[in-house]
Amino acid sequence: MNVTIWNEHRHEKTNPRVAALYPGGIHEAIAAPLRAHPAVGTVRTATLDDPENGLPVRVLDATDVLLWWGHVAHKEVCDSTVQRVQKRVLEGMGLIVLHSAHHSKVFKALMGDTCSLRWREATDRERLWVVTPAHPIAAGLPAHFELPAEEMYGEPFGIPAPEHVVFISWFTGGEVFRSGVTWQRGNGRVFYFRPGHETYPTYHNAHVQRVIANAVQWARPVVRIADACPNTAPLEPLP
Amino acid sequence: MNVTIWNEHRHEKTNPRVAALYPGGIHEAIAAPLRAHPAVGTVRTATLDDPENGLPVRVLDATDVLLWWGHVAHKEVCDSTVQRVQKRVLEGMGLIVLHSAHHSKVFKALMGDTCSLRWREATDRERLWVVTPAHPIAAGLPAHFELPAEEMYGEPFGIPAPEHVVFISWFTGGEVFRSGVTWQRGNGRVFYFRPGHETYPTYHNAHVQRVIANAVQWARPVVRIADACPNTAPLEPLP
Amino acid sequence: MNVTIWNEHRHEKTNPRVAALYPGGIHEAIAAPLRAHPAVGTVRTATLDDPENGLPVRVLDATDVLLWWGHVAHKEVCDSTVQRVQKRVLEGMGLIVLHSAHHSKVFKALMGDTCSLRWREATDRERLWVVTPAHPIAAGLPAHFELPAEEMYGEPFGIPAPEHVVFISWFTGGEVFRSGVTWQRGNGRVFYFRPGHETYPTYHNAHVQRVIANAVQWARPVVRIADACPNTAPLEPLP
């Protein structure tokens, strides 16, 4: 299985606090435990400032599951990149959308919805409850786990009704959020996972790493089918 | 309740067979029974070649439910029109997508999927089965009804898992199709209804008219809420 | 529209605190605002100790929407009563399941699931967030509302994937819960609403009363269809 981790990679270059937490970039922090994972093969990374946003056709063609982290530069992602990624998801590639990528062009294009929410950067504590313990993305996790400091995201979350709600978060400040949710689009599986604000060490948390590794395995393609809208002959005699 | 019927209005101008079936355009054929319906107030029509595609902000602002018929000119619809329509659906406006509009920009933007299918123009007979008799869109319909001549659409239909499947069609040539399906996007309700090829008198069929009238009532907005992603203060003391 | 409110009516007879809060029984507290509601017609009540548990065929036949509150006496409800209620829901009657009735025989029979959860009687504060503002059950409600004292129910809630999650609750003690959820079973609509512990004045809360009145209107039957599994002749010639 080939995994590609996309990161806009901007905060790390301008905010020393983020650079200190993620010296190789958020993408490398996400990549490290996946590189050590027995079920994962090649792990590539790609960033906004790479040619073709790091996602030319040959990279997407060779990607089974794509992870996406973006925040301040959503608008800078080329529309052609968004179209290539969406096309590959509809063919069967898995997609894992992380934290502030709720407002990424890629996620909004696949959801068709606002993907808006309420938010607060004020060092809330977040507790994620496992709502669907039998979901493969929850495998090996305790009934709940905590992130001692995170940005708050609160409901209503402007998304289409999910297929499964895997996690719901409780925040110190009084809010709740569907923090792990799944859909299928075309032949591809999509998982949105809430935590991951750049100023906190979230991607170093073992439970978060476990969720991401589980999600990568869950999102692995079953088929690869190019879009087609064929004119077809009848299978039975027409009158 | 204010209804707007949008039609690309091209076939009627170039194909005498279509012009004969729908002398005022498909939009007027759809409008006539709605204008006579006690639960429907104003019925407007709008077409592709009108300024702003007939759907400027003031028209959309005054529309509770929009119906959309398009076929050969999907690409000519302005992207700004698509964005205005999508924004209004997410605010709460109902949308009824008819037949070949499965590949309209508006529907694809809301679904995020291929919306592709198999098809054949060969005068199949279509029988629509009511799969969810308790759905308001099926109110007053028999267990099944037939259209003696229609274009065939067959599965797989490239759509996100619907909230409800109201109708499934059987075709003489051997195919099946989820021909009446619902979703919610943002605060708006969306209904896709399969029949309606321009060379057949489908919109003069009493059962089809009943489905459309039911769908218009079902899709009526419950709320109107503009998209927002607010920064909010905590409701409980943070540590 | 005819509404019947069922209550096991036991706590009120043995616990003075409950009797003081609900002198006429929980059923009468729920009935009062519905009796004053313009969209509701007759409001009946029925209790466990009535003949046939207060729900003989003629009462169920004349009921459009049934509300159910039970707690300590789930096992005392006759299996024949459960079967009558389930049959009527499948025909089209609406059902609103309140609080501790998550473990009622009626709800478990319709869900086929454990319907279990975690709980605590310790006077948590509960804040209900509106997750689906466009749902008719949320009409007229603020973005969130609070109950200053309630029993806690926490996830995971052992229910089939709901059609819509209308509310998610936040609790002081650190838990979350899908506190307003909908399903369809047969031709009937089912709504589970979490709040309503007998030792708190929850059914006197205006927001709770609003939710219940909205739910009663939402759950109104669209059709009434008796179960049948008919042997049917072919509609097309068989080979």
Next chain:
Amino acid sequence: MNVTIWNEHRHEKTNPRVAALYPGGIHEAIAAPLRAHPAVGTVRTATLDDPENGLPVRVLDATDVLLWWGHVAHKEVCDSTVQRVQKRVLEGMGLIVLHSAHHSKVFKALMGDTCSLRWREATDRERLWVVTPAHPIAAGLPAHFELPAEEMYGEPFGIPAPEHVVFISWFTGGEVFRSGVTWQRGNGRVFYFRPGHETYPTYHNAHVQRVIANAVQWARPVVRIADACPNTAPLEPLP
């Protein structure tokens, strides 16, 4: 992975045509290809007339996926057997419900619905269309496959809204049916698969065998969790 195939095993003893098609019983016909499958371990069979209906606790405890075929003797299945099976599904065991078992006590208990349909024994031809090509249950199948002779089942099918519709069937006589559908109940996965009337060689069909083998793998448990409704201490200080 341990698979148990349950069959009421009555038609084979009384109808020579069925006995000729399935000399070892329908259960053995289903078992044979699974016994040869590399991903499947032990394959047991169990029948209605075995002690405890062939499904004592120790058998269910050792079963990962249970297949169920029943028809004329649904009522003879002990209620205690139904309760044991339902409990194991809710813990995590997979369940594959075949053909006329749509009216089995086990399936109805898990669905809470009528599970009724229209039907005809008249040697229709059935064509199953793959509606969700990316579903693991459809792996390796063509876009559609045919059964030259089958009993007809037609919509409406009285089931809760499925999580995924994998197949929809077309019948010569003019009907359609959601012939492969999935749900989750508790921690267990449930798949209903329509074909399999006892007087036809359906279980010798390679495509049908493929669907069943795929479904067995898909339904494999992710977790095993006993039902519990725990009283839990707060995780945060209560006021």
